[in-house]
Amino acid sequence: MSTVASSEKHENGAPVRRGWPVFTIVAVAIIAFFAGGFGGTFQSKLAEVQKNDNASYLSNTAESTLVTNESAQFIQVETIPGFVLFHSDTPLTDPDKSAIAQARTAIAGVSGVDTQAMTDPNYSADGTTASIYVPLVSQTDGEAVAGDVLASTEEDVLAAAKGAVSGLEVLPAGPAGLLVAFIDAFEGLDGTLLSAALLVVILILLVVYRSPVLWFFPLLSALLALGLASMVIYLMAKAELLTLTGQSQGILFVLVIGAGTDYALLLIARYREELHFHRSRFDAMIKAWRESAPAITASAVTVILGLLCLMFSELNSNKSLGPVAAIGIACTYLVMMTFLPVALAVAGRWVFWPRKPKVDHAADMAAHGMWGKIAALVGRRDRPLWIGTTVLLAVLFLVGIGSLKTDGLSSTENFTNTPDAVAGQELFDSKFDPGAGAPAVIITNADSVSAVTDAVEGLEGVSQDPGAVCPQVDTAKVTEAVKTNPEAVAAAAGAGCAPQAFQVAPIDGRMMLNVVLADSYDSDAALETVQRLRDAVHPIPGADALVGGTTATTLDVQQASVHDRNLIIPIVLVVIFIVLAVLLRALLVPILLIGTVVLSFAATLGVCGLFFTHVFGFANADPAFPLYAFVFLVALGIDYNIFLMTRVREETEQHGTREGVLRGLAVTGGVITSAGIVLAATFAVLGVLPLVFLAEVGFAVSFGVLLDTMIVRSILVPALSHDIGKKIWWPSALAKSNS
Numbered sequence: 001m002s003t004v005a006s007s008e009k010h011e012n013g014a015p016v017r018r019g020w021p022v023f024t025i026v027a028v029a030i031i032a033f034f035a036g037g038f039g040g041t042f043q044s045k046l047a048e049v050q051k052n053d054n055a056s057y058l059s060n061t062a063e064s065t066l067v068t069n070e071s072a073q074f075i076q077v078e079t080i081p082g083f084v085l086f087h088s089d090t091p092l093t094d095p096d097k098s099a100i101a102q103a104r105t106a107i108a109g110v111s112g113v114d115t116q117a118m119t120d121p122n123y124s125a126d127g128t129t130a131s132i133y134v135p136l137v138s139q140t141d142g143e144a145v146a147g148d149v150l151a152s153t154e155e156d157v158l159a160a161a162k163g164a165v166s167g168l169e170v171l172p173a174g175p176a177g178l179l180v181a182f183i184d185a186f187e188g189l190d191g192t193l194l195s196a197a198l199l200v201v202i203l204i205l206l207v208v209y210r211s212p213v214l215w216f217f218p219l220l221s222a223l224l225a226l227g228l229a230s231m232v233i234y235l236m237a238k239a240e241l242l243t244l245t246g247q248s249q250g251i252l253f254v255l256v257i258g259a260g261t262d263y264a265l266l267l268i269a270r271y272r273e274e275l276h277f278h279r280s281r282f283d284a285m286i287k288a289w290r291e292s293a294p295a296i297t298a299s300a301v302t303v304i305l306g307l308l309c310l311m312f313s314e315l316n317s318n319k320s321l322g323p324v325a326a327i328g329i330a331c332t333y334l335v336m337m338t339f340l341p342v343a344l345a346v347a348g349r350w351v352f353w354p355r356k357p358k359v360d361h362a363a364d365m366a367a368h369g370m371w372g373k374i375a376a377l378v379g380r381r382d383r384p385l386w387i388g389t390t391v392l393l394a395v396l397f398l399v400g401i402g403s404l405k406t407d408g409l410s411s412t413e414n415f416t417n418t419p420d421a422v423a424g425q426e427l428f429d430s431k432f433d434p435g436a437g438a439p440a441v442i443i444t445n446a447d448s449v450s451a452v453t454d455a456v457e458g459l460e461g462v463s464q465d466p467g468a469v470c471p472q473v474d475t476a477k478v479t480e481a482v483k484t485n486p487e488a489v490a491a492a493a494g495a496g497c498a499p500q501a502f503q504v505a506p507i508d509g510r511m512m513l514n515v516v517l518a519d520s521y522d523s524d525a526a527l528e529t530v531q532r533l534r535d536a537v538h539p540i541p542g543a544d545a546l547v548g549g550t551t552a553t554t555l556d557v558q559q560a561s562v563h564d565r566n567l568i569i570p571i572v573l574v575v576i577f578i579v580l581a582v583l584l585r586a587l588l589v590p591i592l593l594i595g596t597v598v599l600s601f602a603a604t605l606g607v608c609g610l611f612f613t614h615v616f617g618f619a620n621a622d623p624a625f626p627l628y629a630f631v632f633l634v635a636l637g638i639d640y641n642i643f644l645m646t647r648v649r650e651e652t653e654q655h656g657t658r659e660g661v662l663r664g665l666a667v668t669g670g671v672i673t674s675a676g677i678v679l680a681a682t683f684a685v686l687g688v689l690p691l692v693f694l695a696e697v698g699f700a701v702s703f704g705v706l707l708d709t710m711i712v713r714s715i716l717v718p719a720l721s722h723d724i725g726k727k728i729w730w731p732s733a734l735a736k737s738n739s
Contacts, residue, residue, distance in 0.1 A: 049238055050147055050186065050245060057315050057316055058314075058557060058560065059560070062556040063552065064549065067441050067442075068548055068553075071443060073510075075472070078137070080150070081135050083132065083133055083173040083177070084103075084131070084173075085171045085424050092129075096167075100164075103164035107132065107134055107161055110160055113153065118134055120132070126431070128431070129427065129432075148183070150176070151183045155180075174425070174428070175521065177425070178411040178412070178422070193250055200682060201258075202219060204681060205678070208265070212353075214351050217344055217351065221264060222257050222335075224335050225335040226253065228331040228335065229256060229330075232327050242324060245320070247694060249324075250689060250694055251697070252324055252325060252328045254682040255632075261682075262639065264340055266295065267337075269670070269671035270292040276357050278359070285344060289337070295642055295647070296336070297333070299643065302576055302579045303639065304326045305575045307329065309322065312564075312567055314563055318564055318568075370669075370670075375665040375669070379662050385719040389716040390599065390716065393600060393707075393712075393716075396603035399606055400605070400608070401605055401606045401609055403614065407623070408524075408558045409620050409621070409692055410522040411522040412425050413619040414692055416690045419690075434520040434523075435518050438551065440529070440530055440549040441513070442512070442513040443512055444511055445509055447509075455536045460529070461517060461518050462518060462529065467498075467516075469513060471514075515533065517529050561623035562623050572630070573594060573598070580593060580642070584649060588730045589728045589729060592720060593717065601634060603707060604703055605626065605700075608696070616695070624693075625700070629701065632683075632697070632701045633700070633701060641713055648661050651663040661722045665718045683702045686698030
């Protein structure tokens with residue numbers, strides 16, 4: 001649509017120019033509507049392309065990944081170790097043992113179980129518990145088994161076991177059981193999490209708008225954006241262009257709903273404001289769109305670029321979280337800047353009922369009630385206010401940071417509830433050799449096996465039982481031998497390592513050793529043992545030894561998380577500084593804004609340390625927690641400063657810097673506070689999922705956003721800017737003006 005003059009006049013008497021490409025916007029709005037609706041069917045399908053095992057999180061260069069790739073040559077069927085436990089409060093009777101033997105037969109009939117590697121029942125020393133080693137097939141024909149298939153197999157295994165026994169407690173244990181519990185934690189993600197987020201947002205919007213109608217428009221737009229994002233992400237994950245984890249999907253849902261509602265609040269607030277000056281609702285929306293677009297665009301670009309910085313990560317999960325979340329924000333921005341304004345303008349003023357705005361030219365600070373009073377207070381007491389809030393944030397950081405532990409969580413500590421797999425693992429560790437079932441794996445040159453074995457045997461943390469360090473066994477050969485001479489096989493197994501006839505021959509001059517650990521595979525002690533193993537075998541001349549396995553994978557994930565945190569945080573700060581400098585056309589104010597947000601982030605970490613340890617009782621925090629908290633808090637927290645300072649700059653051009661700060665605060669105070677509350681509430685909804693990591697991220701972002709909204713953006717930034725005056729715009733022309 002070409003630019004034409006409108007009969008409407010703005011408050012300064014100038015005609016409103018309709019330069020808005022209406023037909024283009026309507027076309028994109030229609031596309032977004034249909035694509036979003038179609039994409040909605042993909043939300044429930046995202047679980048099909050999720051990958052939640054530790055190995056899929058790592059890069060191809062991680063040591064444990066290299067071992068996994070090499071060990072595939074030595075193993076006929078790739079599996080995930082697992083156990084089924086049968087427990088009684090009293091010693092198991094002969095009928096119990098007979099039923100357990102029948103249970104083993106029933107389990108062997110379940111599709112997806114590596115029956116050749118299954119063991120006969122092993123009984124605890126006190127006779128109350130039996131365990132059967134039941135590994136799940138994790139890869140067939142070179143293709144990884146989907147998480148929902150693994151979960152279904154585990155359910156069938158437990159159903160078969162329970163169907164064969166009565167009066168005994170049946171529990172899963174080992175990595176397989178805990179992985180399935182982790183997958184199950186994301187079951188209904190598109191239902192439970194999304195419903196909770198939508199309910200929270202609806203309640204907040206009803207309070208904010210005090211309208212039974214208006215809330216529908218931003219929520220519908222957010223759902224369309226989520227459907228559109230889900231479709232794009234599903235197709236990319238299906239094509240293996242990115243990795244989608246349950247954590248990424250959970251964050252995607254709350255991010256789209258929260259950020260989308262934020263953008264809608266800003267646009268609708270400006271639209272309502274312009275309706276006081278324009279009889280035509282279309283002219284009001286054109287003006288509102290033009291005036292709010294720079295801030296919303298800058299916000300979206302800042303968040304997208306901040307999230308894409310995660311692509312510098314060593315962890316595949318972080319590398320893909322960036323694009324996943326960035327796609328979500330991009331789709332949200334597209335829908336909120338196309339479908340939403342068209343829908344609102346077409347609907348008319350009645351959507352604000354019962355508080356329909358009238359053409360009354362009301363735009364003074366007094367019209368903004370409480371925020372006008374806060375702005376006046378900032379103007380009178382700027383220096384004491386910014387000094388006081390700075391001290392408060394510093395105290396929060398110093399008081400709580402010593403309580404924040406980011407050494408990682410064991411598999412059993414990952415849950416806020418107690419799934420059967422956690423109860424089973426705790427029972428297994430108390431009744432059996434805790435290192436059984438998930439050995440460390442060493443790949444070495446064949447002529448160095450003796451040297452590697454000597455270096456490993458007797459090492460602290462390695463099991464001292466006979467055969468704790470042994471070459472990989474060919475299970476097919478053992479199975480065949482059992483049929484012909486079971487007594488000889490049993491005697492060989494009891495003596496330690498299986499005879500050489502049962503062992504896998506060297507492949508390409510390499511051999512695979514299994515090392516049984518003395519501690520549970522996911523304990524801190526086991527992680528330390530793996531590090532000792534690496535320190536012991538890496539220096540052996542000519543061995544070219546690598547240490548992998550389940551525990552090593554966890555160790556590599558933790559170490560990569562620390563690397564990512566130290567690398568990515570500075571990159572995010574630089575990117576955000578550049579965006580702010582371009583947006584505000586100044587250098588000093590971006591430094592001040594970033595400094596205040598970083599201070600807010602530090603204070604949030606301090607509060608998290610206090611709450612995680614002393615209130616929620618979490619055992620620890622994941623090493624990736626500070627990075628996730630930083631990216632979301634800084635990228636999202638800077639949004640509110642962008643919303644504020646773009647309006648301050650606009651007001652400064654007409655009224656001068658100090659007056660512009662106060663007017664900008666008064667005008668944006670209500671909408672930005674509402675946006676912060678919405679975003680905080682949506683991230684808090686992550687707590688409905690029974691995972692400690694997501695609960696921690698949800699709390700950190702929720703608290704940090706509220707801190708940014710209530711303290712940093714409301715008091716610290718405007719008070720500091722008001723105290724400094726026009727110099728905040730250095731080196732732009734505004735810093736040299738007489739304002």
